[in-house]
Amino acid sequence: MADDDEEVVSGPVCSYLTYKSEGDRLYILGEYEKAINSYTHALQQEPKNRNCLVARSRCYLAMGNTTLALKDAEASQLGNKEFYKGLYRKAESLYAKGEFELALMFYHRGHKLRPDDRNFRLGIQKAREAIDNSVGSPSSVKLETRGDLSFFYRREEKVLPKTKSQLRRQKLNLKQQSMKTEQDAPKTNKTVRVLLGELYGDKEYLENLLLDKELMKTNTESGGTIQELIVNGITFLDTRTEFWRQQKPIFAREREQRIKAQSWKTQRKQAETEQTTFILQRMEEIDMLLADGYPEECKTKAMELVQIVKEWSQREVPNKAEFLGNLYNVIGLAQVELGEFEDALTSHQKDLQIARKFDNLEAKSRALDNIGRVYARIGEFSKAVEVWSEKEPLTKTHLERTWLFHEIGRCHLELGNNVEARDYGLKALASAQKTGDEEWKMNANVLVAQAELKQSKLQTAVTFFEQALSKARLLNDEPAQEAISNALKDNKRQIEQAEQLKQKEIEQLHEKQRAHRLKQTKTQSGDTENTTREVKLEQGETAEDGEIEKETAEEVEAEKEESAEEVTEKEETGDDIENEKEEAAEEETDKGETAEEAAAPKNE
Structure with a gap:
């Protein structure tokens, strides 16, 4: 190994493609350690080459070094979280480490990016089967919000017995309770601490948060409560504890696959x-x-x-x-x-x-x-x-x-x-x-x-x-x-636009209705005026007819009076004529008398 390290430090002497191709060939031949050395030389020339990091991660995983495999897989995703090859290698490394839930999450992310890639679909399937084999199917697991705090509650409620019979009964109850505890949960906090590792501190922190009643009433942005999130976290950790306590081998899924395999396989x-x-x-x-x-x-x-x-x-x-x-x-x-x-x-x-x-x-x-x-x-x-x-x-x-x-x-x-x-x-x-x-x-x-x-x-x-x-x-x-x-x-x-448009249409409709009503009002007013005018005209015509009739009557009366006057005048004229005639006759008579008077002297 020291020679290899010195060789790595001395620097590459060939091109990147040469080392990369050599590493691919060695991997196919099963020479994983030599392949890793070739990939390492290649990465000296191109340290951030994602494909080479993925290839070396694959070799580390084949050798069982899941930690370095995960490290290279994560390095290949720096700057590009959607690099699906690195995502697949990360999921595979997590699966090999026994982190089935995390592996399942990254398989899903890869499947979302590359729905045509069957490797992600197979990864989802095998991760789910591994989880089911380890903790059972979800339908068969009944989760309970039960943590270590229940021990303290029971201790506060315990009362010392006053009689021997009560003491015997209490011992029997405690014995049954301890037997049930041995079946249902890890025996001691020390066991839980070992099983959870670094997560044990998180579990204690969550349990302490449950004591804060004001915090438990706080709502989250998604509509739930802080208490629900904390209880779910504790439940997950309890389930995780049980998982590590009675887990099957990592590749227990292979047995299930063999049972389900087709006869031709x-x-x-x-x-x-x-x-x-x-x-x-x-x-x-x-x-x-x-x-x-x-x-x-x-x-x-x-x-x-x-x-x-x-x-x-x-x-x-x-x-x-x-x-x-x-x-x-x-x-x-x-x-x-x-x-x-x-x-x-x-x-x-x-x-x-x-x-x-x-x-x-x-x-x-x-x-x-x-x-x-x-x-x-x-x-x-x-x-x-x-x-x-x-x-x-x-x-x-x-x-x-x-x-x-x-x-x-x-x-x-x-x-x-x-x-x-x-x-x-x-x-x-x-x-x-x-x-x-x-x-x-x-x-x-x-x-x-x-x-x-x-x-x-x-x-x-x-x-x-x-x-x-x-x-x-x-x-x-x-x-x-x-x-x-x-x-x-x-x-x-x-x-908003639809509501504005709808509001505008409503306003236009109201405007049309107002215009229509106004038009109807004007029409009705015009009809009333016309009717009034017609009535007035009729009344005026009637008055005019009355006046005309009156005038006609007056004219008739006037004509009658004129006729009467004419008759009177005619009568007067006739009288005058008679008078004139009489006067003429008188004059004639006077003239005759005058003539006779004149003739008389002559005659004389």
Whole structure:
């Protein structure tokens, strides 16, 4: 080791790629310590190279050095928490250390970043199985808020017996109580301290906080109380104590997997031939190439192995169909990574044909899963829904159903089928509630909120966005918090705009109603004026007619008077004429008399 350290200090003499390639080759050969030295030389030239840190972490893990494996995995994520290879290595290291809950959390984060990567899905499954094997399934565990403080309560309530019979009874009760305590919990605080390690101080701190009654009444931003958070923390630590006290071996899940394995897998183990051993070794190499981000090399080696397996007989390779299906599956995954989606569809469909031919339900579910993913990636959402709907009866766990319902809902949302998207989102939320997975609860709430938003149900969308935001805060997922907060703000802004528009429409409607009423009022006023005017006109006409009639009567009277006057005048005129005639006659008479008088002298 001293020589190795001196060699490391002396500095690299070759290029980074040379050392990195040498390390990859040594790892495949199983020379992990030499591979670590090569990777260390490579990192001297590029200390922050993430891929090299991940590769060295993988070697440390293969040697069983989980501490250094975790250290390199975390170093590969510095500056980029979304580096999925480092995230996978961190989860694997935590799993190997027995930190199943933390490993499960990081598997979920990786699955969120790379939903097409089957390694994260397998990691989620094995972490859950390890937790179930260690502490039992959640349904079989009844958690109680019981801590060491109960001992002090019992001690304060204890009263010294006054008689021998009471003393015997008390001793018997204490004995039964101690027997029950031995069965249900660790024996002493010393045992608890050893089991919890550094967490024991946290447990004591939480128990002391419970004594602060004022603090217990304080509410949190998410709507709960401080007391609930503290009790949950103590409960977790109690459960953790029990877990470490009676845990099974770290890899106890392998026994369960063997029990659940298909019969054809059992046959493979019973009849392993030289060819089978060769295929298994090559397939492990191919899987590691895909996991480490070398899809081109993975595809090439897998295609070469397919041709080799096809040339062997069923007798030489008893599980020939199984191997071919797995190889087509890996080829399809590599082609997806390379963006060769049409070829990937072909590969996954070959995997599906083999699974249907041999009635392998697990392989059929896997192939349908991958085909649906490819359709979704290329935008063929209706085909993805059709394929995933065929997969739905093959799902086995609530977590798998949660993912499937969510993806079908997303496709419906892309297709504009908002009602179907909401329904599948609610299904995903219900399944996530059963799994207790906070991240999938968040995703399902977002999907339902988006579907409701598309249907213009803005207030309902706000409710689901707020629930998703609370889950994001619980997970301490800052990118998700930011995205959901922005969507929530936009949603609330739309509600405000809708309310303003509605208010404006109401005001316009009121304005129209006022204008209409005013018009009606004016019309009625005009009608009244017209009626009044007509009445007045009628009255005026009647008055005028009366005056005319009066005038006519007066004229008639006047005419009559004039006629009477004329008659009178005529009578007077006649009298005058008579008088004139009489006067004329008189004059004539006078003239005759005059003439006679004149003639008389003459005669004389």
